[in-house]
Amino acid sequence: xxxxxxxxxxxxxxxxxxxxxxxxxxxxxxxxxxxxxxxxxxxxxxxxxxxxxxxxxxxxxxxxxxxxxxxxxxxxxxxxxxxxxxxxxxxxxxxxxxxxxxxxxxxxxxxxxxxxxxxxxxxxxxxxxxxxxxx
Numbered sequence: 195x196x197x198x199x200x201x202x203x204x205x206x207x208x209x210x211x212x213x214x215x216x217x218x219x220x221x222x223x224x225x226x227x228x229x230x231x232x233x234x235x236x237x238x239x240x241x242x243x244x245x246x247x248x249x250x251x252x253x254x255x256x257x258x259x260x261x262x263x264x265x266x267x268x269x270x271x272x273x274x275x276x277x278x279x280x281x282x283x284x285x286x287x288x289x290x291x292x293x294x295x296x297x298x299x300x301x302x303x304x305x306x307x308x309x310x311x312x313x314x315x316x317x318x319x320x321x322x323x324x325x326x327x328x329x
Contacts, residue, residue: 254289260297262299265304282319286319294310296322298310
């Protein structure tokens with residue numbers, strides 16, 4: 195009769211080892227993929243360069259992207275034609291000291307990139323980087 199009573203007793207302890215294992219695996223996965231999440235997701239074919247210097251990912255980076263269809267994006271949000279200057283001015287007020295990274299598709303003409311940079315510089319941004327892909 196004593197065996198029967200021990201079989202019906204409720205399990206009072208919880209084994210947390212599997213929970214800790216899963217949590218640590220998820221933490222490692224998030225740490226590894228965090229760099230990919232911070233990169234812009236607009237698909238552009240960057241020009242190739244043999245002299246690339248891999249910059250550091252930073253929360254201060256603001257990506258200005260010109261895609262193959264000549265559309266302009268700031269941090270993955272599309273900019274309507276003619277509103278780039280106002281968006282840059284607004285960005286300078288909200289995030290002073292940001293780092294502008296220009297990502298232009300390799301099929302975009304040099305003149306179009308220069309005209310976009312002229313509009314950006316007219317708002318007071320004088321330092322920017324140009325994103326390229328390593329060979």
